[in-house]
Amino acid sequence: MTAALEDELSYLPRPPLPIPASAKPRDAEDLGKSSFSGVHPMSSPSPPSPTAPPSPSLGAGSSPWASPATRPPSVITVRELWVWAGKKAILSDINLDFAEREVTAIIGPSGCGKTTLIRTLNRMTEVSPGLKVRGSIQYKGQDIYGRAVNPVLLRQRVGMVFQRPTVFPLSVFENVAFGLRLNRESRDVVETKVVDSLKRAGLYEELKDNLHRSALTLSGGQQQRLCIARALAVNPRVLLLDEPTSSLDPSATQKVEDLLFELKREYAVIIVTHNMQQAARVADRTAFLYQGKLIEVDETKRLFENPREKLTESYVTGRFG
């Protein structure tokens, strides 16, 4: 698959003047207010799968993609991934596909490598020294650990939200504008995208009267949704969420989960969670990791109700972990 302009990770300079026609509708749409039209917003060369995105009202278990044949195209492909910390393998031989417009949950007991796995997907493993990553991870056909790939571009396409809300000590507005400012976007673009992202994250109504208050004054749940808005502002294709609700109370958790149903209309969402009920509620597909190995990955409903592996069954029925 050839990468669209926006998805080209090794493309450093600003886009040249003749913008490919395919890029235009997406830009135009993004500058509009909110694009919950259900239309696939990406300039992907391959047309979106004819299967309609699932309606949020459908439960997670009732994903319409029953068989692999009708699944949407995968945006991230992990092949033979090993991660080493010294002599210890944190992840061994992971093979996994993450599809567009799906929520994939990664579950497993503490220390099984869930967090490391999603951190490899936008090269955040490089920030913690001492980790060796081997194998291939492809984003739209490009090896993200390839020499030409610029991690800055990768991280804009593959956004990440952490376990603890990590708002910057700036105003609400500036938090969301952060990534846009890094790219030196014009004032108008920043303004539009900030409002748009806050709307998508369901924060706009709560905060619109005071976008310039310090983000540190928000509640934990609002801070976490602000982090999501911040990640959305730079137009990611994939959103990585590392236990995004583990520090939130139930009602804030509910709001974040509702948000995921909205987000998956446009993004591939990958969520790490230690909470199996959460995986069952939000995920289309679920991957079970145990001691650094991928034990099983399947449609969420099947994985929970009729797992193929004995280990998965003991875990999802709460016999360990």
Added chain:
Amino acid sequence: MAVANPTLAFGEDLSYARGRLLVRLGVDRVIGWVLLLAFVIVLFPLVDMLGWIAERALPTFTWATLADNQIGTGGGLHSMILGTLLILGLSTGIATAIGVLAGLYTAEFAPRRVAEVGRLGGYLLAGVPAIVLGYFGFYLLVLYTGWNYNTLAGGITLGIFMVPFIFRTTDLAFTNVPHDQKEAALAMGSSRWQYLYRVAFPIAMPTMLSGVFLAMALGLGETAPLLLTAGWSNTVPTNLLEPTGYLTGCIWNFYDFPSTFGHYQTLAFQAAFLLIVIVVILNVSVQVIAEHYRRKLRGLFA
């Protein structure tokens, strides 16, 4: 001592302490007194010294003390105040520029080993006696350059004296920024410098500022390195390559004049008084500024 209340059963009287408990309470009280005594001893010299200096400096302290140069047995501290501010400005500028950049390097850019060696170097430099630095400055900036005693040499030497304090606090300030802030910034696709400039800088600001002000307060009190580099003069310097006076030097020069030249001693006390006032202003302003930043960052370190 309280007597047990007879209407209560044994052990139920909560106001009647006996035995081991009584000993524990006694020890607690004694320790409280000892700590109070130590606290008083700490504060006593400060209060006593302030009174002692004020008593000698203030009765003759007039506008002329600030506005006149010292001439013969008369005059004021004008040139020394300007000299002090000039040297302090030079040294603070030099030390802040170099110290902050070096601190940023060890905190964010340097490989771990290099950073450790650099920090050790900072500690060592901070421990070098000021007079040794002064001698170094004298050799390099006074003799070797052939400039003779001059203000610039004083500023540079004092800057070298101040650098390690600013370097260390900057390094500390940036390494103490919560790691998840860095991860979040990098995950947004910012470069290291963008992270430092946009996220870490405001967080590190209060600590960095305290470092700069601490270094200024320390530098303000240094005498030896200046005597060896800036020399002495009782007129306002017209350019940086002339010697200049400074408040600490005034004390050094005049403290042991016989009382027949009482005015000299008074000048020394007035210089001491001014030094203390400047230190107090520095300390208060750093508190105010740091508090302003801390207010903005409330909730970040929770």
